[in-house]
Amino acid sequence: MGITARGIGLLAAAVVLLAAGFRFAYPELAVLGAAATVAVGYALLTAAWRPRLTVDRHADPDRVARGEPARMTLTVRNTGRLRAANLVAEDRCGQRSVPVPLLRLRPGRDTAVTYDVPTHRRGVVPVGPLRVTRRDPLGLMALARPYGEPVPVWVHPRVHPLTAIPTGAGRSLDGRVDNVAHGSITFDSLREYVVGDELRRVHWRTSARVGELMVRENVDTSLPTIVVLLDNRAAAHPTVVDGLAESFEAACEAAASVVVAAIRADLPVTLLTVAPEPGDGGPPLDRLAAVRLVDDADGLPAAAARLRRERLGDTLVFLTGPGGRDDLGRLGALRGAYPSVVAAVLAAAEPTPAGTAGMLVIDAPDGAAFAAEWDGIRRW
Incomplete structure (x- = not known):
């Protein structure tokens, strides 16, 4: 009150x-x-007097890439039976307020308001609750009450298309990338018998049908397993302007691009952050929308120890900012556990010296440049 x-x-x-x-x-x-x-x-x-209102929100869509349009439709219905609602209301959308007209809202009637959700920054934009203010005719009292639950709109990082995918080194019966032409694991085709072939590889049914010996041709296959490690330490992204670290945003775009490329290729991918955050579950793009910089000086040693201990994949992609360049050696030491290690330094003023930490290093000013450099890699 x-x-x-x-x-x-x-x-x-x-x-x-x-x-x-x-x-x-x-x-x-x-x-x-x-x-x-x-x-x-x-x-x-x-x-x-508390008006009886129901509030319904619908985001179209509720998940967008940074910069893409998103609209919120708010519907307010007066479920009371006797009195019309004569109220002042505003909806909360991120950091701004949206006025909602509720003048003379009769019983059983509803009103709808549609407005744009700001998507110029990556993050989770909370929309709501509706704040309804009840005033008396003399303007002596004003009582504000919330209505409805907040609805989040997920603003994902921009995704830049990648065509190159690491081939990996792990063998799998259900693999999708062939690393050798002649192997002994998965059936690939039939060919004519050649002197020296093992008789146990002869396909007798086909041989009887065609009238000559046919041999099963097998291949070794690999199922690349990609691990993306996003450096979300504040020390790795020291330049912050208006609450936004461009190097971190570029790293998030790079992480989203690698994750989406792996998912589209039907390959397993794991997204990790150097400094663990609460609520570390959910889809990768939702996690990239919610991730924030954290002051955690000891996060990288712990993350490296976990990667070495658990061996989560065969291709490790480390994405950091200018402040994380001096820590590349710690990731380079993981090459014994991960056959392929790729590091990317985003938005750095100077390029990383060649051969740093004995691994492949990509320097890129932003996410689009990272995608171009990534596709230019000839050998993993």
């Missing part, structure tokens, strides 16, 4: 008038004081 400045003044005047009227025997003052008290009481009862 909030009393306005006018209400405070009228309430103080009521006290003074009543006290003066009874103290000095002026009934006129007492009547004025009583009228002011009644007015304040009426304002209190009027503002305390």
Whole structure:
């Protein structure tokens, strides 16, 4: 319950008038004081009335890439039976307020408002709750109440298409990338018998049908397993302008591009952050929308120890900023556990010296340049 400045003044005047009227025997003052008290009481009862409203929100879409349009449709319905709602309302959308007209909303009627959701920055934009303010006609009291649950809109990093995918080194019966032409694991085709072939590889049914010996041709296959390690330490991205670290945003775009490329190729991919964050589950792009910079000086040694211990894949992609260049050696030491290690330094003022940490290093000013450099890699 909030009393306005006018209400405070009228309430103080009521006290003074009543006290003066009874103290000095002026009934006129007492009547004025009583009228002011009644007015304040009426304002209190009027503002305390709680309208029966239902709120429904629909985001179209609720998940977008940074810079893409997203719209929110808010529908407010008066479920009361007797009184029309005459209210002042505003919806919360991120850091701004959106006015919602609720003047003379009759029982059983609804009103809808559609507005744009800001998507110029990566993140999770909370929309809601609806804040409804009830005022009395005299403007003495104002009571604000929330209606409806907030609805998040996920603003993902931009995804830049990648055509190159690491071939990996792990063998798998269900692999999708052939590393050798002649192997012994998965059936590939039939060919004519050549002197020296093992008889156990002869396909007798086909040989009987065609009238000559046919041999099964097998291949070794690999199922690349990609591990993306995003450096979300604040020390790795020291340049922050207006609350935004461009190097970190570029790293998030690079991570999203690698993850999406792996998913489209139907390859397993794991997304990790150097500094663990609460609620570390969910789809990778949602996690990239919610990830934030963290002050964690000891995060990288712990992350490297976990990668070495668990060996989560065969291709490790480390994405960091200018402040993480001195830590590339720690990731280079993981080459014994990961046959292919790729590091990317985003938005650095100077290029990384060739041969740093004995691994492949990509220097790129932004996510688009990273995609171009990534596709230019000839050998993993």
